[in-house]
Amino acid sequence: MSLRTAPNLPDEGLAIGFQPSPPAADTRELHRLYRALDRAERPFLGFPGHLGQVVAELAPLLSMFADQPSGSYSPTVLDTGTGEYEKAVLTYFAALAGASPEEAYGYVAASPREALLHGLVMARRGLPESSVYVSEQAHFDVVRACELLGMNTVLVNALPDSTMDPDDLRLQTRMRRGAGALVVATCGTPLHGAIDNVAELRAAAAMSGPVHIHVDASAGGLAAAHSDQVPPWSLAHGAHSITLSGHRLLGLPVPAGISLVRREQDPPTTLGIQIPDRLVVGSRSGLSALLLWTRLRSLGRAGVAAMVARCQDTAGYAMEQLEAAGASPERFPGSLAVAFDRPPTWVVDKWRLECFGHLARISTTGPMTHTAVDELCADLSAARLGAVA
Numbered sequence: 001m002s003l004r005t006a007p008n009l010p011d012e013g014l015a016i017g018f019q020p021s022p023p024a025a026d027t028r029e030l031h032r033l034y035r036a037l038d039r040a041e042r043p044f045l046g047f048p049g050h051l052g053q054v055v056a057e058l059a060p061l062l063s064m065f066a067d068q069p070s071g072s073y074s075p076t077v078l079d080t081g082t083g084e085y086e087k088a089v090l091t092y093f094a095a096l097a098g099a100s101p102e103e104a105y106g107y108v109a110a111s112p113r114e115a116l117l118h119g120l121v122m123a124r125r126g127l128p129e130s131s132v133y134v135s136e137q138a139h140f141d142v143v144r145a146c147e148l149l150g151m152n153t154v155l156v157n158a159l160p161d162s163t164m165d166p167d168d169l170r171l172q173t174r175m176r177r178g179a180g181a182l183v184v185a186t187c188g189t190p191l192h193g194a195i196d197n198v199a200e201l202r203a204a205a206a207m208s209g210p211v212h213i214h215v216d217a218s219a220g221g222l223a224a225a226h227s228d229q230v231p232p233w234s235l236a237h238g239a240h241s242i243t244l245s246g247h248r249l250l251g252l253p254v255p256a257g258i259s260l261v262r263r264e265q266d267p268p269t270t271l272g273i274q275i276p277d278r279l280v281v282g283s284r285s286g287l288s289a290l291l292l293w294t295r296l297r298s299l300g301r302a303g304v305a306a307m308v309a310r311c312q313d314t315a316g317y318a319m320e321q322l323e324a325a326g327a328s329p330e331r332f333p334g335s336l337a338v339a340f341d342r343p344p345t346w347v348v349d350k351w352r353l354e355c356f357g358h359l360a361r362i363s364t365t366g367p368m369t370h371t372a373v374d375e376l377c378a379d380l381s382a383a384r385l386g387a388v389a
Contacts, residue, residue: 013029014029045351045352045353045362045363045368045372045376082286082289082290083286085286085289085290085293086107086108086286086289086293087101088293089108089258089289089292089293089296090105090106090107090108090258090260092296092301093106093244093246093258093260094106094235094260096221096222096225096234096244097217097221097225097234097235097236097239097242097244097260098234098235098236098237099235099236099260099262102263103235103262103263104235104260104261104262104263105260105261105263106118106258106259106260106261107258107259107284108256108257108258108284108288108289108292109256109257109258109259109284109288110255110256110257110284110285110288111255111256111257112141112218112243112244112245112255112257113141113144113145113257114257114259115218115243115244115245115257115258115259116141116142116145116216116218116243116257116259117145117148117149118259118261119214119241119242119243119259119261120132120145120146120149120151120182120184120214121149122241122261123182123212123214123240123241124149124151124182126210126212127179127180127181127182127210127212129179129180130179130180130181130182130210130212131151131152131153131154131176131179131181131182132146132151132152132153132154132182132183132184133154133156133169133172133173133181133182133183133184133205134146134153134154134155134156134184135155135156135157135158135163135164135184135185135186135189135196136155136156136157136158137158137162137163137164137186137189137190137191137192137194138184138186138189138216139186139189139190139216139218139219140190141216142184142186142216151182154172154176156168156169156172158194161192161194161332162189162191162192162194162332163189163194163195163196163197163231164185164186164196164201166197166200166201166203166204167204169183169201169204169205170204170205170207173204173205173207173208174207174208176208177207177208177209178208178209179208179209180208180209180210180211180212181205181208181209181210181211181212182211182212182214183201183202183205183211183212183213183214184214184215184216185197185198185201185213185214185215185216185233185239186215186216186217186220187215187216187217187219187220187221187224187230187233187234188217188218188219188220188221188223188224188335188337189219189332190219190337190354190356190361191337191339191356191359191361192330192331192332192335192337192339193219193220193223193331193332193334193335193336193337194332194335195220195224195230195231195233195332195334195335196215196231196233197231197232197233198213198215198231198232198233198234198237198238198239199231199232199237199238200231200232201213202238212240212241213238213239213240213241214239214240214241214242214243215233215234215235215239215241215242215243216243217233217234217242217243217244217245218243218244218245218257219245219337220233220335220336221233221234221242221244221245222244222245222246222249222250222304222308223249223308223311223312223334223335223336224334226304226305226308226309227308227312227334229333229334230333230334235260235262240261240262241259241260241261241262242259242260243257243258243259243260244257244258244260245257245258246258246292246295246296247288247292248363248365248366249307249308249311249336249365249366250292250295250296250299250304251295251366252288252291252292252295253291254287254288254291255288256288256289256291256292311336311364311365311368312334312336312364314364314368314369314370314373315331315335315336315337315338315364317370317373318331318338318362318364318368318373319331319338321373321374321377322338322340322373322377322380324377325377325380325381325384326380326381326384327340327341327343327377327380327384328340328341330359336363336364336365337361337362337363337364338361338362338363338364339356339359339360339361340359340360340361340362340380341358341359341360342355342357342358342359342360343360343379343380343383344383344386346383347376347379347380347383348360350379351376351379362376
């Protein structure tokens with residue numbers, strides 16, 4: 001068997017055998033994993049996660065079967081009661097994206113990737129022959145989703161600030177004029193947290209025919225909605241659909257994606273039957289919506305805005321300290337991501353930094369405080385002095 005096809009076998013100690021395993025031993029193993037994942041035990045600044053509330057308070061939710069057999073707005077006799085909570089969450093995120101519940105609908109997905117798939121599926125229903133125009137700085141999930149859906153992807157050049165180049169988009173769409181253009185804008189690119197200008201991109205693609213702008217705001221939507229330093233990015237600025245996420249910044253123990261689509265972007269089906277909510281999946285868990293609702297209710301809009309402001313303050317502080325450490329930091333205005341020169345391996349491993357070629361990146365969510373910045377910069381300075389020596 002070649003190395004390419006060799007199976008990646010699990011650890012023998014984790015194998016599921018014919019007989020039940022000793023519960024005490026399994027409990028110890030899970031406690032070991034918990035300690036290994038504990039952010040206090042091993043810092044994780046590349047994309048830090050955190051539990052912004054006491055998870056024990058949410059434990060009762062795990063004892064219920066919160067199955068959502070249909071969409072957010074479809075009444076059903078099997079409704080477990082979580083639908084109203086989901087609609088409250090969707091109303092909150094729709095307002096952040098510049099739309100009312102009457103203008104946009106959607107659902108809480110199991111992950112941002114599922115929400116992205118839903119947005120692209122809805123876009124393709126309106127422009128079935130169009131190519132998808134994606135920035136070279138977009139998240140790899142966008143290209144992967146297009147591959148899964150069998151959509152032709154056209155990469156568009158990025159400007160020095162990592163935003164999509166409107167001039168190159170204009171050129172690429174003119175080369176394929178007639179079928180329209182499905183443009184995926186990004187609000188929060190993986191490396192710099194850059195935000196594409198939706199209004200400019202829509203105008204640049206207009207000569208190709210009908211245009212659909214989908215915004216992948218999974219990484220930067222919450223921050224953008226609470227910042228006055230960002231370009232037009234949302235449904236309020238001309239986007240037709242948007243993908244959002246709240247689990248990393250809000251500190252949820254499970255992923256959660258939000259898909260929002262303008263209602264006029266949902267053409268009628270040709271099947272002759274009614275499909276009230278066209279979701280990627282049929283049966284969904286209501287847990288993510290309940291966790292989002294609980295966290296957002298505990299913070300309120302003012303609390304979320306204050307959280308974003310603290311994270312942005314930390315990002316600004318990181319820029320200053322990384323510059324002083326000689327790390328040549330880069331940051332898009334308002335972003336929670338800061339890129340800098342990739343340090344030696346021991347620094348990358350210690351802080352579990354995300355790296356992209358010659359650059360590393362930190363995200364100032366969760367446990368990323370001024371103190372953590374100071375400690376990281378001390379290591380960067382020591383590594384730099386060691387290299388000079």
